[in-house]
Amino acid sequence: MDGPLDREINEQIRAMMETDPAAAAEKIRQCLEETDNIQLNIAITGEPGTGKSTFVNAFRGINNNSEGAAPTGCENMTTNPTSYHHPDYTKVIIWDLPGIGSTMWPADKYVERVELDKFDFFIILSADRFRENDVKLVKEIQKMEKKFYFVCSKVNHNLRDEERSQMDFTKEKTLKTIYEDRVKGLEELGLKSPQVFLLLSPDVSLQGLKELKSTFEEDLPELKKHALRLTMIIIYKQVLNNKKENFLAKIKYYCIISATGAILPVPLLSAGVDLSLICLAFRWYLVGFGLDTSSLNKLAATTGISCNDEITNLKFKNKLLKSSLISKALIHVANTSVIVSKKEGVVSMLRILVAPTLSFTTTYVALNVFVTEFAEKSHRIFKRALGLNT
Numbered sequence: 001m002d003g004p005l006d007r008e009i010n011e012q013i014r015a016m017m018e019t020d021p022a023a024a025a026e027k028i029r030q031c032l033e034e035t036d037n038i039q040l041n042i043a044i045t046g047e048p049g050t051g052k053s054t055f056v057n058a059f060r061g062i063n064n065n066s067e068g069a070a071p072t073g074c075e076n077m078t079t080n081p082t083s084y085h086h087p088d089y090t091k092v093i094i095w096d097l098p099g100i101g102s103t104m105w106p107a108d109k110y111v112e113r114v115e116l117d118k119f120d121f122f123i124i125l126s127a128d129r130f131r132e133n134d135v136k137l138v139k140e141i142q143k144m145e146k147k148f149y150f151v152c153s154k155v156n157h158n159l160r161d162e163e164r165s166q167m168d169f170t171k172e173k174t175l176k177t178i179y180e181d182r183v184k185g186l187e188e189l190g191l192k193s194p195q196v197f198l199l200l201s202p203d204v205s206l207q208g209l210k211e212l213k214s215t216f217e218e219d220l221p222e223l224k225k226h227a228l229r230l231t232m233i234i235i236y237k238q239v240l241n242n243k244k245e246n247f248l249a250k251i252k253y254y255c256i257i258s259a260t261g262a263i264l265p266v267p268l269l270s271a272g273v274d275l276s277l278i279c280l281a282f283r284w285y286l287v288g289f290g291l292d293t294s295s296l297n298k299l300a301a302t303t304g305i306s307c308n309d310e311i312t313n314l315k316f317k318n319k320l321l322k323s324s325l326i327s328k329a330l331i332h333v334a335n336t337s338v339i340v341s342k343k344e345g346v347v348s349m350l351r352i353l354v355a356p357t358l359s360f361t362t363t364y365v366a367l368n369v370f371v372t373e374f375a376e377k378s379h380r381i382f383k384r385a386l387g388l389n390t
Ligand SMILES: Nc1nc2c(ncn2[C@@H]2O[C@H](COP(=O)(O)OP(=O)(O)O)[C@@H](O)[C@H]2O)c(=O)[nH]1
Pocket: 047, 048, 049, 050, 051, 052, 053, 054, 055, 071, 072, 073, 074, 076, 077, 078, 099, 153, 154, 155, 156, 157, 199, 200, 201, 202
C-alpha cells in the first residue's frame, strides 16, 4: 500500500529530515496545500456480516450486483483486505476488510494481521449496539490518533423490531433514540462529538448515506492532511531512532576516554574530563537532533510559528535542561562516591581504584539521558511544527 505521497517525494522528505528538519517541514507544508495529491486509504471494518462489503459498494455509488462490486453475503465473506478506487474522489482508496472476530481473523490477532496502522481513516460498521470488538477497534484507532466514522447498518431491522414491540411507535422517534444511544456509547469511551451515521438499508440513494457522503466531502481535505501529517511524524520518528542508535553506539567510546582521564591520580581531573566531554557531546546531540538555536529558529521561521509559541520557548527550556542534566550527572558522581567511601572506609585508595568505573558510569548515564531526551523532544517539536498537538 502506498503512503499519502508518491514514493519519490516521500524519500526526498526522509532525506531532508536526516540533515535539515526545517527544510523537510517546509516541503511537507507545500505538500499539505495540494490535497489532490494526497492519498487517503480508508478501511471499512467491523464484525462479519455487518454489511461492510455492501457499504463499500454503496459508498462507491453501485449496487451489490453491479460489475466490479465487492462480493457480498454470507457465501462471499471477504477473506483478505481488498482495495477499490472511489470514482468521485481523487486518490481515495477504500479497503474492504475481513470481519473482526471470525475464525480466520480472530479479534486478538486482527490489528497486527490486517495491519490496521497502514490505513489513514476508518469507517466502523456495526449492525447493533457497541460490542467488545467495536470498542477494541475504536481504542486502536484512537491510539494511532486517527479518525473514524461509526456507521450503524441494518437500522431497518431495528425499526421493524421496535414497531412490533411498541404501541406508540414512530420512525423519527426510534431513529433519534438509536442515534443518541450509539453516540452515548462512544462518548462513554471518552470520544467527544463522535460522527455517527445510521443506514436504514444498503440503498445507495437513502438519506443516511447521503449525509455520510456530504460530511465526508467536507472532511476530506482535512482527513488527507491529517493522514499526511501522521505519516510524516512516523517517518521522522524512524529517522530519529536511527540517529539515536548511532549516538548510543558511540557512547562507549566517550566513556572510555572519560575513564582513562579518571585513573590519573590528580584530584578533580576526572570530573573535569567528564564535564567537558559531557558538554561537547551535549552540543553534538543538540545539533544532531535539530535542537540548537539556529535549527529551531529555522523551523520556527518555515512553519510560521510566532515567537511566543512553544517551539521558541523550548529554546529556553533547553538551557534549563542543559544545566539540570549536567548537575544530575554530577550528583550521580557525588552519590556514588559517598556510597563507596562509607562502605569501605579507605576513601583515598578506593578513589583511584574505582574511579574508572565511576567515571565510565557517570558519563554513560549522562549521555544516555541526553540522547533519549533529545530524540523525544525533537519528535515532539516536529509534531508541533506540523500542526499536531503534543
Ligand atoms: N437490511 C439490510 N441488509 C443489509 C444492510 N447492509 C448489508 N445488508 C445485507 O447483509 C448481508 C451481509 O452483507 P455484507 O456486505 O456481505 O457483510 P460483510 O460481511 O460485513 O461484508 C448481505 O446479504 C447484505 O445484503 C443494511 O443496511 N440493511
